[in-house]
Amino acid sequence: MNEILTQEKSIYIQIKEMIEQDILRDILLEEERVPSTNELARLYAINPATAAKGVNLLVDEGILYKKRGIGMFVAEGAREKIRARRKKNFYQDYVKSLLAEAGSLGITKKELIEMIAEDREYDE
């Protein structure tokens, strides 16, 4: 929730991703109220309609839900849902670009696999 907004991406996308990140990091727990669009607007000095656009994307995905008259809440199973979606997109979002860069540098698939296999920081 306390990241700096950048110019590189649409603000509402950044709002959405920040809330997701906070759910993954147990900053926002399931069945807990999330900051209202007005609170987000105040925190980042952005228009509340922009904040609402990001929040509503999460409602559409079933990650947040609205309790009438009280506010937005983190849905049960939200954490798993975000992880599942990010996993599903991992190939498209990360592996593809990794391969493209490796290709342009002439790194072979074999070399790439060796690099990953030898990395000590990533151990399951």
Added chain:
Amino acid sequence: MMSKLTAKGISKVYNGKEVLHEVDLELESGKIYGLIGRNGAGKTTLLSMLTAQNPVTRGSVTLDGKPMWENPEALEGVCFSRELNPVSPNGANTMKVKEYLRVAATFLPHWDREMAQRLAGEFGLDVGKRISKLSKGMMSMVTIVVALASKARFTFLDEPAAGLDVVAREKFYRILMEEYLDTGRTFVVSTHIIEEASDIFEEVIILDKGKLLLKENTQELLERSYHVSGHTEEVERAVSGKKVYHEETMGRSRGVTLLLQPGEELRPGYDVSIQHPSLQKLFVALCGEEAD
């Protein structure tokens, strides 16, 4: 030739109140410096003392070792183009723009008359108008024309971008950069419009409540400044033992701004977001605390 303008321990006291406190500053020739600080931080006072338009209460200002005060030889190397405003006390307001430029020419030994005319034309300044009848933006343009046409080796501009619209500001930065590239003159530019100007400053000077907070290469400063955010406990672990300049907390979430010292590193392996703040964000983190 390498040239240096040096301020040593300069302080200024107005009516018993110290507005500038023991500032040490060394300006090298051939650089563009940005001077930033909040309202009342002492920027204009500093600029006027560096150019000996205003006596220091304590300390000294020298150009290549020669004292600046009442020394025509040193003074010819500097120009401080003051901000004009509708209540300027120096009688400038009753003058027409062309009269103001003529007066400037008599004070500035290296004055480039042709350049002054060309710049006035580029900015669309009506030189027949009285200063007092100009808009805020037009007044800024007059001060810019004086500064650039002065051809002084060390040129100081106080809030040149104030009141200029975005097109005029872009034009100003472009003209400033052209002049800098052509001549290698030194410029010190104070501004509140930090974000758009930060790319042209080789070094940034931050003044806070009359004190010099830092003077540093802009890119190096940005590279050692970090914003770390995430779960409060995780952020605390990630930055423990480091000096935190600003922190914001919301529920379990926390964001902190820090400046790493040489040799210092952020320890890896924490589930936190790490970003570099912009110069503007960093400035707010360093100087944004309300005066107590």
